[in-house]
Amino acid sequence: MSTAVEAAFQRHPRTRFLPAGQRRFAAENRALPIGYGQTNSQPSTVADMLRLLDVEPGQKVLDVGSGSGWSSALLGELVGPEGQVHAVELIPELVESSRLALGDAQPWVDVNQAEPGVLGLPELAPFDRILVSAAAEALPESLLAQLAPEGIMVIPVQHTLLRVAQGKVTEHGGYLFVPLL
Numbered sequence: 001m002s003t004a005v006e007a008a009f010q011r012h013p014r015t016r017f018l019p020a021g022q023r024r025f026a027a028e029n030r031a032l033p034i035g036y037g038q039t040n041s042q043p044s045t046v047a048d049m050l051r052l053l054d055v056e057p058g059q060k061v062l063d064v065g066s067g068s069g070w071s072s073a074l075l076g077e078l079v080g081p082e083g084q085v086h087a088v089e090l091i092p093e094l095v096e097s098s099r100l101a102l103g104d105a106q107p108w109v110d111v112n113q114a115e116p117g118v119l120g121l122p123e124l125a126p127f128d129r130i131l132v133s134a135a136a137e138a139l140p141e142s143l144l145a146q147l148a149p150e151g152i153m154v155i156p157v158q159h160t161l162l163r164v165a166q167g168k169v170t171e172h173g174g175y176l177f178v179p180l181l
Contacts, residue, residue, distance in 0.1 A: 005050045008077035014043060017070035017101045031176070034068045036091045038178055041133060045175055046071060049131060052163045052172055053154045055079060059128035062120055062146065063087040065180065066111060069098025071133055076102075076109035085109040086121050090181055119180075120146045127151060134180035135159050139169070 015026040018040055022032045031039040041049075049071075055061060055078040066072045066087035075085045089095045089111060098111050112121060120130070125146035132143065132155035139157055144164065147153050153164040161172040 002051055004055075004078055005047055005074075008050070008074045009043070009047070011077050012070065012073040014040065014070055017068040017073070017098070034094065034097075036094060038067050038091065038094060040068045040070055041177070046074065048172070048175075049133070049154050049161070050074060050078070052161070053129050053131055053152055055129050058082040060084045060124075060126075060148075061086070061129040061131065062124075062127040062143075064120055064130065064132040064143070065089065065134040065178075066098060067094055067133060069094075069101045069111060071131060072098065072109050072111060073102055073106065075129075075131065076106040079108065081106075081108055083108060086124055086127075087111045088114040088121060090114040090116070119143050122146055129153070130155070132156070132180065133177065135177040136180040139164070140180075 015023050025032055029044050030042045034040050057080040059079050061075050063072045066089045072085055072087040095111055095113050119140050119142045126148035128148050128151050130153040135156040155162055156175055156177045159174055161175050163170050
């Protein structure tokens with residue numbers, strides 16, 4: 001794990017982003033249910049994705065399928081106050097709970113209600129980095145269109161983690177994710 005990712009994990013413990021009944025399992029390296037058929041990904045998976053995403057301070061990041069808000073907080077730490085994180089989540093209850101968990105500590109991180117049938121936030125594109133935390137059937141053209149020319153996207157496609165950078169797609173192992181809706 002990179003030093004920056006490790007520091008982000010220390011500053012934003014997973015516990016704060018879990019339902020009360022799951023908090024005792026926060027230190028376990030496994031996905032945990034957060035309700036509504038969704039999960040909070042296992043820490044090693046999140047660390048792998050963040051390492052591949054190679055987030056730098058000051059960047060503009062899109063967090064698709066932000067779930068509990070944990071990945072948004074970690075991304076917020078990585079971009080710092082000079083950056084922006086725009087998170088999108090389809091489930092209204094998770095949008096609300098992640099906003100509560102994030103609080104006011106990172107005003108440069110915002111959690112948005114996803115519009116059904118629209119992936120990401122095309123009106124705010126382009127993004128320097130895009131993190132997708134749900135498995136797509138194929139690489140979504142609509143998200144590729146939101147990526148800046150020098151940007152990087154990390155996304156599971158059919159449970160294979162892909163990194164897209166400057167038109168080049170590389171595979172980074174198999175992972176289990178909830179489906180991208």
